[in-house]
Amino acid sequence: MSDFRETIDVDCTPDEVWTYVIEPSHLPEWQASAVSAERLDEGPIGVGSRVRVTRHVGSREIxxxxEITECDPPHAWGMQGIDGPVRGHVHGEIDPLDDGRRSRVTLELDFEGHGLGKVLVPLVVKPQTRKELPRNEQMLKERLEQQGGGIGAP
Known part of the structure; x- marks a missing residue:
């Protein structure tokens, strides 16, 4: 069981949702704590692909x-933090609704602290996530529906 789990319905197809959420450069558009996100490797995104994400954690930018740990387009993806004081474990699912015309997006998150992160996770990261995750999903919904699914690269 994950520490955090949120679900939201979106008026976009699973393919449209997938195209948007799997592109790292979109993270700052719908995740309030994300300052930036960049690919660290070339080629198509898949298991083993790496992304550097800088986040506001409390008053710090970390x-x-x-690393992508699961990639099952357009149904599911997973990511795991591999460095830094706070390492997130993310699992996302996209389920078709209304014969594939709409989608249900579910995000599950867990965190692991290393060094300073052992203090940050319970005192800062979890309270921040509890507040931020529902808003992030709402921003994701708004962004997808405004852009007609966010089709196309940035």
Whole structure:
């Protein structure tokens, strides 16, 4: 069971949702704590691909490397932090609704602290996530529906 789990319905197809959420450069558009996100490797995104994400954690900006651990388009993805004091474990699912015309997006998050992160996770990261995750999903919904699914690269 994950520490955090949120679900939201979106008026976009699973393919449209997938195209948007799997592109790292979109993270700062719908995740309030994300300052920046950049690919660290070339080629199509898949298991083993890495992304450097810089996040506001409390009053700090903390860079962390995330690695794709699951990639099942357009249904599910997973990412795991592999460095930094706070290492997130993310699982996302996209389920079709209304014969594939709409989608249900579910995000599950867990965190692991290393060094300073052992203090940050319970005192800062979890309270921040509890507040931020529902808003992030709402921003994701708004962004997808405004852009007609966010089709196309940035």
């Amino acid at each position: 860079p962390m490397t995330m």
